[in-house]
Amino acid sequence: MDEVVLEAFGKINLYLDVLWKREDGYHEIRSIMQSIDLKDTIKIRETNSGMKIDCAHPQVPLDSSNLVYKAWEKMKEISGIDKEVNITIHKRIPVAAGLAGGSADAAAVIKGLNILWDLNLKEEDLMKIGIKIGADVPFCIKGGTCLAEGIGEKLTSIEPFKRKLLLIATPNIPISTEKAYKNLPLDKIHAHPDIDRFIKGIKDKDFKFVAKNMINVMEYSELDELKIIPSIKEEMIRFGALGSIMSGSGPTVFGLFEDEKLMMKCKKSLERKIENVFFSRTI
Numbered sequence: 001m002d003e004v005v006l007e008a009f010g011k012i013n014l015y016l017d018v019l020w021k022r023e024d025g026y027h028e029i030r031s032i033m034q035s036i037d038l039k040d041t042i043k044i045r046e047t048n049s050g051m052k053i054d055c056a057h058p059q060v061p062l063d064s065s066n067l068v069y070k071a072w073e074k075m076k077e078i079s080g081i082d083k084e085v086n087i088t089i090h091k092r093i094p095v096a097a098g099l100a101g102g103s104a105d106a107a108a109v110i111k112g113l114n115i116l117w118d119l120n121l122k123e124e125d126l127m128k129i130g131i132k133i134g135a136d137v138p139f140c141i142k143g144g145t146c147l148a149e150g151i152g153e154k155l156t157s158i159e160p161f162k163r164k165l166l167l168i169a170t171p172n173i174p175i176s177t178e179k180a181y182k183n184l185p186l187d188k189i190h191a192h193p194d195i196d197r198f199i200k201g202i203k204d205k206d207f208k209f210v211a212k213n214m215i216n217v218m219e220y221s222e223l224d225e226l227k228i229i230p231s232i233k234e235e236m237i238r239f240g241a242l243g244s245i246m247s248g249s250g251p252t253v254f255g256l257f258e259d260e261k262l263m264m265k266c267k268k269s270l271e272r273k274i275e276n277v278f279f280s281r282t283i
């Protein structure tokens with residue numbers, strides 16, 4: 001085999017709490033991470049003519065700063081295999097949007113090279129490689145519905161929260177994750193919501209409870225780029241979403257709906273002011 005094609009699924013945070021800043025600059029978090037059916041497609045092909053990345057999306061770098069390049073470098077280092085590859089990214093996940101698009105692509109390359117190079121590494125080993133690239137990469141390798149702790153790398157699968165209707169609205173305002181964390185006034189976040197109760201809601205399949213209790217403390221980040229968030233959330237609720245919050249460091253806002261027709265109406269309304277509005281489902 002000299003070629004593999006993989007799907008790289010995006011994620012949302014159904015719950016995101018930031019606890020404290022560590023000495024290494026990273027933040028300790030507690031999150032419920034959820035895979036969604038919005039995906040990039042990654043093709044990895046062995047080549048002798050130099051490492052090359054192809055992607056038609058103008059915001060995706062094609063050099064060594066691309067997370068797929070870093071994933072290839074790490075896999076070479078760990079396996080001792082020094083083979084060049086051509087990686088083609090079909091980008092559908094909005095970039096720098098809080099949906100972990102770059103991390104999903106890196107996760108797909110880690111999994112893909114494990115297959116292509118016959119490494120037989122276990123999922124846990126792949127996740128350890130993933131954390132060297134980014135905090136969201138281990139989750140993108142594992143997928144599903146997980147409690148994420150530490151900086152996002154300590155993952156515990158919980159009851160699946162599948163096939164829930166999502167409306168996703170991504171304003172065209174790329175946000176740097178680093179800046180969003182830096183501008184988070186941790187001293188003002190006093191009430192940390194009850195995650196155990198939230199997880200119980202997922203286990204009990206209490207969809208309404210989950211939808212109404214979703215929370216993302218990163219919405220408090222003091223960035224001008226995030227000023228648009230409350231109005232999108234309000235519009236989602238006005239049109240019948242059972243709950244609506246920002247995903248990750250934003251600016252994507254998603255709403256959980258029960259009624260497809262209401263969701264359709266909401267999409268039409270939001271499209272008047274937001275560039276990217278689309279339907280998705282949890283997986």
Ligand SMILES: C[C@@](CO)(OP(=O)(O)O)[C@H](O)COP(=O)(O)OP(=O)(O)OC[C@H]1O[C@@H](n2ccc(N)nc2=O)[C@H](O)[C@@H]1O
Nearest residue numbers: 025026027098099100134135136151177178181248249250
């Ligand atoms: C906020 C979250 C929530 O799932 O997602 P996104 O909005 O990026 O999708 C994650 O914590 C983001 O994970 P990820 O985007 O992989 O972060 P990384 O590339 O590892 O780190 C980028 C920068 O964010 C900050 N960072 C990241 C993770 C974390 N737990 N604490 C941090 O302080 C650090 O300043 C780091 O330099």
Ligand SMILES: Nc1ncnc2c1ncn2[C@@H]1O[C@H](COP(=O)(O)OP(=O)(O)O)[C@@H](O)[C@H]1O
Nearest residue numbers: 065066067095096097098099100101102103105
């Ligand atoms: N494969 C990739 N896809 C998207 N962005 C990438 C990729 N590799 C590196 N990047 C860079 O990473 C930044 C964050 O991208 P992304 O992972 O989409 O956002 P987020 O962390 O908010 O989910 C982008 O600004 C982009 O320059």
